[in-house]
Each structure stands twice: as structure tokens, then as C-alpha cells.
Amino acid sequence: MDELIFKLNNVHFSYLHKYPALCGIDMEISKGEKIAILGANGSGKSTLLQLLDALIFPHKGRVEAFGRELNETDFNAASFCRDFRSKVGLVFQNPDIQLFCSTVKEDILFGPLQLGLDRLRIKQKMDAIVEDLGIADLLERSPHQLSVGEKRKVSIATILIIEPEVILLDEPTAGLDPQTARHIMDIIIEANASGKTIITATHDLHIVEEIADTAYILNRQKQIAKRGPVGELLLDEELLKSHNLTHIHKHRHKDEVHIHPHQHIDHHQH
Amino acid sequence: MRGAFKKNSFIERSLKGVFLVFKDSVLSEEQASYPGFLQSIDPRVKTATFLLLCIAVLIARNIYLLIFLYLFCLSLACVSRVSLRFFIKRTWVFIPLFSLLIAIPALFSFISPGEPLFSFKLFGLGLVITRPGLAGAVLFVARVATSVSLVILLGLTTRHATLLRVLRVFKVPQIFVMVLGMTYRYIYLFTEIVEHTYLAIKSRTGGLIHYKKGQSIVAWSIANLWQRSFKLNEDVYGAMLSRGYTGEPVLLEGFRSSLKDWVWFCSVAIIFVFIILSKIWMS
Numbered sequence A: 001m002d003e004l005i006f007k008l009n010n011v012h013f014s015y016l017h018k019y020p021a022l023c024g025i026d027m028e029i030s031k032g033e034k035i036a037i038l039g040a041n042g043s044g045k046s047t048l049l050q051l052l053d054a055l056i057f058p059h060k061g062r063v064e065a066f067g068r069e070l071n072e073t074d075f076n077a078a079s080f081c082r083d084f085r086s087k088v089g090l091v092f093q094n095p096d097i098q099l100f101c102s103t104v105k106e107d108i109l110f111g112p113l114q115l116g117l118d119r120l121r122i123k124q125k126m127d128a129i130v131e132d133l134g135i136a137d138l139l140e141r142s143p144h145q146l147s148v149g150e151k152r153k154v155s156i157a158t159i160l161i162i163e164p165e166v167i168l169l170d171e172p173t174a175g176l177d178p179q180t181a182r183h184i185m186d187i188i189i190e191a192n193a194s195g196k197t198i199i200t201a202t203h204d205l206h207i208v209e210e211i212a213d214t215a216y217i218l219n220r221q222k223q224i225a226k227r228g229p230v231g232e233l234l235l236d237e238e239l240l241k242s243h244n245l246t247h248i249h250k251h252r253h254k255d256e257v258h259i260h261p262h263q264h265i266d267h268h269q270h
Numbered sequence B: 001m002r003g004a005f006k007k008n009s010f011i012e013r014s015l016k017g018v019f020l021v022f023k024d025s026v027l028s029e030e031q032a033s034y035p036g037f038l039q040s041i042d043p044r045v046k047t048a049t050f051l052l053l054c055i056a057v058l059i060a061r062n063i064y065l066l067i068f069l070y071l072f073c074l075s076l077a078c079v080s081r082v083s084l085r086f087f088i089k090r091t092w093v094f095i096p097l098f099s100l101l102i103a104i105p106a107l108f109s110f111i112s113p114g115e116p117l118f119s120f121k122l123f124g125l126g127l128v129i130t131r132p133g134l135a136g137a138v139l140f141v142a143r144v145a146t147s148v149s150l151v152i153l154l155g156l157t158t159r160h161a162t163l164l165r166v167l168r169v170f171k172v173p174q175i176f177v178m179v180l181g182m183t184y185r186y187i188y189l190f191t192e193i194v195e196h197t198y199l200a201i202k203s204r205t206g207g208l209i210h211y212k213k214g215q216s217i218v219a220w221s222i223a224n225l226w227q228r229s230f231k232l233n234e235d236v237y238g239a240m241l242s243r244g245y246t247g248e249p250v251l252l253e254g255f256r257s258s259l260k261d262w263v264w265f266c267s268v269a270i271i272f273v274f275i276i277l278s279k280i281w282m283s
């Protein structure tokens, strides 16, 4: 069996102890896996990712990462904190939260500088990543002035430069044009090919097949409705529909109107 | 309709006026990257010299010395490529805030007794402005104006992350620096949200808001904004933790001081000593 990275056991979390966001989650994620977390709005995807990134801690149940239970007090120890933060990176759903420095360059450098990486190495890595993502001309700009797509790319750059073993992505392609989305997916796939574990929260079924092998579907009760290989789950129309993941599709071929639930697995090869 | 439009531009001014002026005077980092004189000084030396100048302002009891220090500050702004008009406008927005509240009562005889300059009646109260009162108030305003200008000039020509780092170098406790950084970000996010909310209101009402309604929108949003920016600040803090933040500011380039920095330091030190000496001579 592969090396286990995350192990969640009956995890519960609620905001302000009042608004439940996760109710009894069990998960096991191994090194190098590609995981998708699917679910309707408000089903707890973002909360789950923050939990995996140890920004919040379960109120009930346990989260184990790299074979050790995560609890808040351990993060007071500088060495443990640094070790964990350099192994796990989270790309937030809202880039305005992710990007808090006054220039793009400072933002990209923030993580590696905080983690105490070698300065020369940092500069070299930044140049490479910036080149790869095509954001070299944005370096001196303020992140707040960028377009949504540009912000998203910069957000991803801020995490890639840390070279974490596990990359958590929250809706990485939301609001992007197809080509930019494609580019970001390629980067994710490439990162996985080089051995990184990728966990993506999304409700965009277009991208799931490519960026995940295994998918978890969260239901409105904030529990895992189903876990399985992506190929299988995407064929289960009823399941997808009951979790707001498909929509009715209406289009015209040769003057004939088709109405059918949107299925992405066949890529519309009519 | 014209009336409504005018009132609307009043809201625009009050919102934009207060927050955005603050945003681009104190929070903006654009000027910090200009190739000017102060920008080229080692931030540690720069901060130390500005501290000296501020102490000099507090010590100086002579209006001419204060005028000299103020002009010195303006010329520094000039050689640092900070537009003088921009700078003067920005600093004088804050000065009344700080000074008038304290300076005005000091004008009068019940606080500063002495030779009456002129007197008038307000709400049946006989008020007398005294010569020492007036002199004291002028001195006070000059002092506030100069120190506020110095602080803003330092802020304008230095990136805030760098300033925080300097504070750490000067052994200011980490928790203090961390809180300062948080406060800064909080204010930044707050102004950011104000700006967006303003746009959102404008787009929903088509830019024309009736005066009364406009007022209630302003009141509504201020209450709401505190909450929203607080939440956002919390989230941003999470994002910082996620990338390994521990409260210690780290910069890419270390600090390096050159001969130029020491020449600058010595010049300021000479001014400082001169002001101390002049104070001793005069007393």
C-alpha cells in the first residue's frame, strides 16, 4: 500500500459551534493520488480543504497527516509548523484572500521567505515559475488590480514556489476562460506527474476527469455521499443530478433540438 | 434631479474623501518604488533619522526652528520624487484632525491666561483669546504639521513590510510588530471594501441616490463594513499562516548601509544637536 498522507476519522466541524459545515467525514488519501471533492454550494468543500491545511481543527473526530494527529498546540512549535507548511499548500477559493502583499512579486516570495528557503534558490524558482505561468509582466503590479484569471495564476504561483508535497486547490478554474483553465489544468497534471498529491474541490465536471482519479461527493448533509473512481461516478447521472452537479442541456444539431442532462464524459461527440 | 445629483456627489466625496485619501496617502506603496533620495537610503538609517527629526520637533519650542524643520521635510519630499502638491494636500487632510481639537481650546484665557488679544461672546459666554494662547496654538499646529509630515513621508518612501522588518531590527517585540502589521492590513482591507461597496451601491442605484437614502446607505454600510473587513482580515491571516507565517517579517534583500547612508545620518544628527543646543541657549 502507498504511503498514507491524510487519514480522517469521523470528522465534525461547525462554524461558531452553530453552523455545521462537516458532519462525520472519513477519508484516506495516499501519496501521489489525484483527488476531486465534488459537491453543491455550501456542502463543505472549502471547509474540508482548510481542515486538511490545518487552518481549522475538527471539533470531533481526528485528522492525521503524515502519520501524526494534527492538533492546534503542535503548530506552536516552529519546526513542526514549518515542516507542515512546506509540505502542504492551499490555493484559496478567493484570490483576494490569498494575495495580501502589495506587489505580485512580494506575494510569490512570501511563502518561501517565511519558510526560510535559500534566497538564491528562491529567485531562480520564481523566474522559472513566472515564466511557466506567463505572468512575468505582472510582477511589479498590485495583485488587487489584476483580472480574475491573472489573480488565479498568481495564487497558484504562490503555492507552486513552495514546492509542497500536497497541493490543495479550491475551485482552481472558476471564472476562467477555456484556454486559461486548460493551462491551469496542465500545470496541475504536471505537478501530479512529478509525484505531488493533488486535492481539488470543484463543481466543474468538465475538469474532474483529468485532474482526478478518485472523487468524493459531499451531500447537503455535509457528509460523504459517495467515493469512487471518477469514471464511474461521472456515469451515475442520478447521483450527479441529486447533488446539483449536472444541468439540463438544450442544444440544436441539424435543426433538431436535443434536451438531455449535461454529461461531460462523452465530450459531445454527436 | 440636479439637487439629488449634487447630494449624491456629497456622499461620493465623504466616502471617497476620507477613506481613499487615507488609502493613497498612507497605504499606497507606489512612491516607495520611485528612484528618489529617501528611497535609496538604508531603511534602518532612514527610520532612525526620522525618529531623531521627530524628537527634534517635539523639543523645539521656537516657531522658526519648526518652520525650518517643516521646510526641510518638504525639500526631502522633493528630492524623493514625491509630488509636493500631493504631499502637502495629503498631510494637511490629517492635521486638523489631530491638532484643532487640542489647539482651539488652548487659545482661550481659561486654559492659557495672559494678555488678551481679542474677546467675543459665544452662547452668552465671554471668551478671551490671549497672546500666549495664540502663540501656543500656532506652535502646537506647527509641531503637529511637521511631525505628521515626517511620519507620512517615511511611510510614503518605505514599503510597509520593510518598515515592520526595521522595527524588528530595532528590537521592538514581535507581538507588537505583528499587531501593527495586522492593523495595517485591516485598514487596507477596510478601505478596499469601502471602495467596492461604493461601486456596488452606485451600480444598483444607477449613480443617483436621493439625499436621505444616501445617508442611510452610508450608515448601513459603515456598520456592515466593520464586520466584513474583520472577517476578511481573519481569512487573510489564515492564508498567511498557510504559507508559513509566524509573525516575523522576512525580506528578500538584507539591509546594507553605504557611505551615503552615514553622511545622511551625520547631517541629521548635526541638525538634532543644533536644536538641542539652541534650546539650552535660549533658556
Ligand SMILES: Nc1ncnc2c1ncn2[C@@H]1O[C@H](COP(=O)(O)OP(=O)(O)OP(=O)(O)O)[C@@H](O)[C@H]1O
Residues within 6 Å of the ligand: A015, A016, A019, A020, A021, A039, A040, A041, A042, A043, A044, A045, A046, A047, A048, A093
Ligand atoms: N465563516 C463562516 N461562518 C459561518 N458559517 C460558515 C462560514 N463559512 C462557511 N460557513 C457555512 O459552512 C457550510 C460549508 O461552507 P463551505 O464554504 O465549506 O462550502 P463550499 O462547499 O466550499 O461551497 P462553495 O461551493 O459555495 O464554495 C455552509 O453551509 C456555509 O454556510
Ligand SMILES: [Mg+2]
Residues within 6 Å of the ligand: A045, A046, A047, A093, A170
Ligand atoms: Mg468553497
